[in-house]
Structure formats: structure tokens, C-alpha cells
Ligand code: SF4
């Protein structure tokens with residue numbers, strides 16, 4: 034009896050040794066990563082010195098224009114099956130009408146990149162998360178597709194992928210069974226391009242209704258625009274401190 | 283009695299021989315498919331991003347390690363990225379079109395098919411180099 038116990042201990046010690054060995058190899062690439070991390074932004078972890086955000090100037094958003102929506106689809110390879118109820122939508126056009134005055138306002142609505150995101154609060158797996166630079170996104174490696182986050186989001190910003198995806202862009206890997214939403218073109222930002230596809234397309238169409246940038250940098254285009262224009266958060270009553278703000282509503 | 287035993291031994295050794303032969307054929311067939319051949323970038327390189335036999339056993343650790351760094355922290359070191367694997371190991375056909383790494387006999391499928399382990403990467407990730415998938419859109 035005692036002999037077999039001794040053997041077990043030996044085995045465990047060998048096992049522990051092996052485990053530590055394995056951990057060392059695992060850590061090694063990480064150490065390596067940091068030693069060459071000086072080369073460029075691409076190789077540095079993001080920090081909270083930046084908070085990405087956007088101002089939507091609804092007075093400039095044109096009726097019938099869908100430049101931002103189309104650009105998002107192209108950029109992220111969002112395929113359309115002609116089934117609007119389930120097709121993925123990261124950004125959509127909304128028209129609001131004041132029934133008393135009859136005034137109509139157009140605006141694009143997407144993930145508002147909340148500082149206190151309810152989608153992250155409810156996610157049971159930790160797949161929904163907020164990056165240090167304020168981007169709220171889904172880690173599809175961990176998402177189990179429960180869709181709690183879709184229920185929690187007050188902006189109806191998230192989509193569940195119901196169908197197999199034929200074209201999977203290298204920039205935006207995506208697949209069936211996960212929830213996804215606007216990630217402020219995170220691949221562009223990580224590559225040092227501080228401009229989203231939607232804002233770029235809006236400017237190209239001549240409307241300039243979307244101003245993107247770093248909310249923490251007082252000189253960024255978005256901070257400058259926010260200083261000039263009166264703006265508000267949609268559903269400010271929820272106190273989510275959104276990264277996307279609207280003026281003219 | 284003895285003759286029956288003798289026959290049995292004969293049959294068993296024959297079966298073993300056939301078995302060994304089959305394994306040998308399968309082995310020359312399997313590893314890495316047409317992996318580092320001709321039109322794949324990897325063909326021109328001396329070794330992978332780590333020594334080749336280390337990569338054979340541990341490539342998944344490397345990919346998984348960087349996956350978390352990339353998604354969570356925005357670290358996108360080109361060298362150890364899955365995109366780089368695909369860029370380097372995808373072959374191109376006669377017309378210059380990239381062949382998906384998951385097609386029969388290609389780099390990923392070659393080994394993974396042999397060991398019957400389906401890599402789940404490609405449920406979401408591109409199987410052709412980034413230059414090609416941009417053109418697809
Ligand atoms: S808008 Fe919705 S998806 Fe975006 S951070 Fe807020 S709760 Fe999450």
C-alpha cells in the first residue's frame with residue numbers, strides 16, 4: 034500500500050516537472066514577443082491612453098445614403114443571404130421622425146462602445162470584453178453563441194451568425210454560431226490606420242457626418258468636433274458612457 | 283494441431299506485414315501533403331518560424347498563444363500569426379490561383395487528415411493568403 038503511494042508521489046513529481054517544462058516553452062514565445070515589440074504599433078499591446086470613439090453629426094447624414102453600411106459590409110466581408118431578419122448587421126441606418134413637428138433625422142446606429150457595457154456584464158464565458166482602448170468586441174474563440182449579450186444591448190447592435198460563411202476575410206475572421214458586432218475596424222487601428230471604413234466612406238461620399246478618433250486626445254478630430262457641437266448619448270439615462278455620440282438629435 | 287498453429291502464425295505474420303506496408307505507404311503520403319512544394323512561399327525558405335520538427339509538434343501552441351494576445355491586446359506580430367502560416371504555406375495552381383490549405387493533400391489537410399484531427403481554425407479563418415481574400419470581396 035505504502036509502496037504504491039510512494040510511486041504515485043514519484044509520478045506526480047515527474048508530472049509536475051513536465052508541467053513546469055511545458056509552461057516554460059509556452060512562456061518563451063511571449064517573452065520573445067515583447068523583446069521585438071519595439072518595432073511598431075502592431076507589436077505593442079493596446080493601452081488605455083487611447084479611447085476610440087465617434088461623433089455622428091446627424092445634420093449631415095443624408096437621407097437614402099448607405100455609404101457607411103456598404104463600406105462596413107465590404108470591409109468585414111459581411112455576406113448577405115437576403116434574409117434581413119437574420120443577416121449580420123454591424124451598422125444600420127435609422128430614421129427618426131418627430132410626430133409633432135414632422136422633422137425627420139437620419140442616423141447610422143452601431144455598437145456604441147460603452148464604457149460600462151451591459152453585453153460584457155452578462156456574458157457567461159468572458160467572450161464579450163472591452164479592450165484597453167475602449168473597443169467592445171467578442172472573442173469568438175470563447176463565445177458559445179448563447180446570445181445573452183444581444184438581449185442585454187440596448188442598441189440592438191449585435192448579430193448572431195446563423196449560417197456558414199463562405200468568404201472569411203483575413204482581416205475579420207468570422208464564423209457560424211458566434212455573436213459579432215462593430216469593432217471600430219480594429220484591424221485598421223492595430224495597423225496604425227486611425228480611420229474606420231464607415232467614416233472614410235462617408236467622407237468620400239461628401240457628407241462628413243462621421244468623425245472618428247481618440248476621445249482622450251484633445252487635438253483629435255473627434256475631440257475637436259465634440260468641443261464645437263452640442264452632442265448627446267442615445268439612452269444617456271442608462272449611464273453607459275458611450276464612445277459613440279450624436280449631435281442634432 | 284501443430285499444423286493449425288503453424289498456419290495461424292503464418293496468417294498473423296502476413297497480416298502484420300501487410301499492415302506495416304500500408305503504414306509505410308500512408309506515411310510517405312501524409313506528412314504536410316504538398317506542403318513545402320513548388321508554388322508555396324515556404325518552398326524557398328530554409329526552415330519555418332521555428333525549427334521544423336519543433337513546429338510539427340508545437341505549432342498549435344504558438345498559434346493559440348498569439349491568438350489570445352491578438353484578440354485581447356491587439357498584438358499582431360506577423361511572424362507567429364495564423365495569417366502568416368497561410369501566406370507561406372498555400373500553394374498556387376497553374377493559373378496562379380491560391381489553393382486552400384484545407385484542400386485534399388494541401389499543407390494543413392495533409393497531416394490533419396492523416397491523424398484524423400480536424401483543425402477548427404478554418405470555421406472562421408481564411409484558407410487562402412490575405413491578398414487573395416481581399417480580391418474575393
Ligand atoms: S452598444 Fe451594445 S454591443 Fe456595444 S458595448 Fe454597448 S451593450 Fe455592448
Ligand code: SF4
Nearest residue numbers: 156176177179180182
Ligand atoms: S453570445 Fe457569446 S459573447 Fe454573447 S453573451 Fe453569449 S458567449 Fe458571450
